[in-house]
Amino acid sequence: DIVLTQSPALAVSLGQRATISCRASQSVSISRYNLMHWYQQKPGQQPKLLIYRASNLASGIPARFSGSGSGTDFTLTINPVQADDIATYYCQQSRESPPTFGGGTKLELK
Amino acid sequence: EVQLVESGGGLVQPKGSLKLSCAASGFDFNSYGMSWVRQAPGKGLDLVADISSKSYNYATYYADSVKDRFTISRDDSQSMVYLQMDNLKTEDTALYYCTVPWGWFAYWGQGTLVTVSS
Numbered sequence: 001d002i003v004l005t006q007s008p009a010l011a012v013s014l015g016q017r018a019t020i021s022c023r024a025s026q027s028v029s030i031s032r033y034n035l036m037h038w039y040q041q042k043p044g045q046q047p048k049l050l051i052y053r054a055s056n057l058a059s060g061i062p063a064r065f066s067g068s069g070s071g072t073d074f075t076l077t078i079n080p081v082q083a084d085d086i087a088t089y090y091c092q093q094s095r096e097s098p099p100t101f102g103g104g105t106k107l108e109l110k
Numbered sequence: 111e112v113q114l115v116e117s118g119g120g121l122v123q124p125k126g127s128l129k130l131s132c133a134a135s136g137f138d139f140n141s142y143g144m145s146w147v148r149q150a151p152g153k154g155l156d157l158v159a160d161i162s163s164k165s166y167n168y169a170t171y172y173a174d175s176v177k178d179r180f181t182i183s184r185d186d187s188q189s190m191v192y193l194q195m196d197n198l199k200t201e202d203t204a205l206y207y208c209t210v211p212w213g214w215f216a217y218w219g220q221g222t223l224v225t226v227s228s
Contacts (some may be wrong), residue, residue, distance in 0.1 A: 037214035047201070047207075049214055092155075092215070097171065099215075
């Protein structure tokens with residue numbers, strides 16, 4: 001299975017940029033498709049899709065969220081961070097079955 | 111609007127059984143695979159099982175941790191997906207989510223809590 005590695009936590013100040021990384025144990029890109037996706041999960045809620053295929057904003061997601069990367073290294077950027085963005089963020093790959101998730105990065109206020 | 115509503119969770123003793131249900135609506139259920147993803151308390155997300163559509167012969171996948179203990183099934187006439195969980199272990203304690211795997215998981219239910227404890 002493809003293993004996705006995320007830093008456990010990131011401290012950020014409101015109004016600043018947050019950069020959350022995800023590294024895959026092998027490439028999750030096929031041709032021009034980067035099969036990495038990002039989710040936000042707040043306490044007591046189900047995960048919410050933010051970004052699909054590395055850089056595509058899901059429906060209803062604010063433009064301060066963006067994604068980039070290819071191959072094995074991917075980044076979710078939130079700029080500027082708002083109070084409502086304090087949550088845990090997960091990456092997920094669909095390059096190979098089974099789909100796997102990263103361990104999550106908890107975004108905290110500095 | 112896509113809706114996924116899970117039910118069937120509860121408290122069960124080790125080695126016991128439980129059957130989870132997920133009622134789906136708002137999309138062409140027959141055309142899509144369905145997945146169960148679980149989240150242990152304070153932990154991350156793990157795919158437990160999935161089942162493909164009839165077009166792919168209802169092929170199933172199980173995580174190694176639940177293989178031979180859990181069975182996923184679906185009823186296309188009712189737009190329902192099930193997870194039969196047998197020989198439950200304390201490590202199966204988690205919130206179980208029903209999701210639609212479109213490569214990414216665009217839709218999630220609210221989850222149903224399974225607690226395995228004596």
